[in-house]
Amino acid sequence: MNCLELAIPPLPQLVTIGHAFWPPGQKHETRSFDVYDMLFVLKGTLYMTEEGIPYEIKEGSMLVLEPGRRHAGHRPCEEITEIYWIHFVHPAPVRTMDSGKIPWSFPYVKGTNLDTAPQQQVMYIPKFTSLHIPDVLPFLERMVELHQALSPASSLPLQTQLAGLLVQLQAAAKMQYASRARQLCDQTIAYLQQHLTRPFDARHMEQTLHFRFDYLARCLKTYTGMSPLQYLHDLQIKKAKSLLENMELSVSEVGRQVGIENDNYFIRLFRKQTGVTPGRYRQIRNGKA
DNA sequence: CGGTTAAGCAACGGTCCCTA
């Protein structure tokens, strides 16, 4: 399934939302404008074409029309068709990606107290997919309600409902189409993040995730290129970097905080991953190099 | 003198490759 990759921040901003029942014979107008148009079909079928590509949006499906593209209804509805539409503004998608190839667990660099701008991140929404309607309907209904009684008290909740809906769509894209190997890779990453400060224990990981260690390691390597231990070290060194930059802890204490008791080993590992020793790294980052 | 870093050594365990 194709997903649109949108850069955040900023978060998408809602322009309008609507709920309608289209009678048989009604067809979407032909137009091109600079907002995203998200269409959810609850009953019936809507026929939409975008830049010459036809879509049949059946009951329980959604389609995202992109800004700046020409879209039109290429066939009238054949029955009473219940739809929700949402218009929101946001820069054009960075790219379109197959959901199976999205690096869902790629770790972002976290902001620190020295940063003055948010780190650039991305979000994904499915371009065209079927949905579990009970998951998204509460968001749609609440948004219509808030939009109808728009006021200073409801405008922020309305925008947060849109964000919640987008979270739901992203989660659906991730879960519905991820292979078992991909899911196991994500579970392994979650395990490593949760057990960051504990000594690595392959047997405990097997028992927790209910798969043989060999298989879990292979799944992880397929999508991250790293073994479990390598991935764990990557997480530990990232956390150590943050502690060195932002806390007044000794190198030994930083090592302990990230789960590496042995000073010597911590320094060697840090140097191997970053090319510099922990003390040197702190000097460089604090501008004392 | 204390904190940090480097290096050598040995034991252990993980990884990789091959075979059945």
Add this chain to the structure above:
DNA sequence: TAGGGACCGTTGCTTAACCG
């Protein structure tokens, strides 16, 4: 998929040098 073996990385320990 499992097991065996070679290789290599990790880990803990020790010693020593450097620096403020």
